[in-house]
Amino acid sequence: MTPAASPSSDGRSRRAREEPMRVSALGDSRYEVATAPGNVYEVDLDAGRCACPDHQFRGVRCKHLRRVALEVTAGNVPAPGERAAGCAACGDLCFVPEADPDPVYCGDCTLAPGETVVDRELGKLVVVVETTDRRADEVEIAGRDWTVAEHHSNRDYDPRDVVVDVLFPLGRGVSPEDVTPEKLKRYSFPRGRLRRPQKGQ
Ligand SMILES: [Zn+2]
Ligand SMILES: [Zn+2]
Known part of the structure; x- marks a missing residue:
């Protein structure tokens, strides 16, 4: 039986x-x-x-x-090989591969290509090209001897943050469609440096 x-x-x-x-x-x-x-x-x-x-x-x-x-x-506990972690942006509990280091970001707080976000350092709008899976202390800035984390403008942010590639700069009130690609430079920033705009921005 x-x-x-x-x-x-x-x-x-x-x-x-x-x-x-x-x-x-x-x-x-x-x-x-x-x-x-x-x-x-x-x-x-x-x-x-x-x-x-x-x-x-x-x-x-x-x-x-x-x-x-x-x-x-039901998503109440992590699956085998995953661990629970608090999202570094919103604090919500999320499940990530056990090997993924902190800080982690939940699905909602992972910036999507084409999204317009605010650079906290300069208060300017930038457009997200890609959220990479590499950390700020691993990615070297092209043509320089230092990593994204070591750049002087990024030292206030977690060096283990994921790197987000963005197009920059955009003036306030200018929509991404109004700017020609030739005017834009591509930069790599730690995720913590970027925030979503509040209403009216
Ligand atoms: Zn049992
Ligand atoms: Zn989140």
Whole structure:
């Protein structure tokens, strides 16, 4: 008999959804599941293992394993290989690959190509060309001996910030369509140097 086909399997599926359990990520693919009676079990999602008796002795896909899978699908806990981090711009919780260093930016705060944003240093509008996946302390400024992070105007910003390439300068009130590309220079700035304009800017 396969456990998946047995009636008690349906019971596990329902209990996985309905019973109060608290799931927290421990890193890699390991999770801690705390149940209402006060039991705490460690689950390895990728390996399909749980420390509870139901899994250990019966070898079934227990309600804890199922619950962890449900919480990952719902976006309540990071998937295996991911970690939770606060967005450096808005503070919202987001999930990023475990190897990605801080600071991280959520999807909403990742600047998109063509977006008009404000350079905090000069108070001027710039147009985003690309949000790169490289850090300000890794990217060298073309023709110079220093990195984006080392440039004197960028020293107030996190050297581990991602680099955003922008076109510059744009006067206030000038829309990107009004400016010919020949007038614009491409610069690399740390993400923290750029902010979205407030209404009326
Ligand atoms: Zn279990
Ligand atoms: Zn954000």
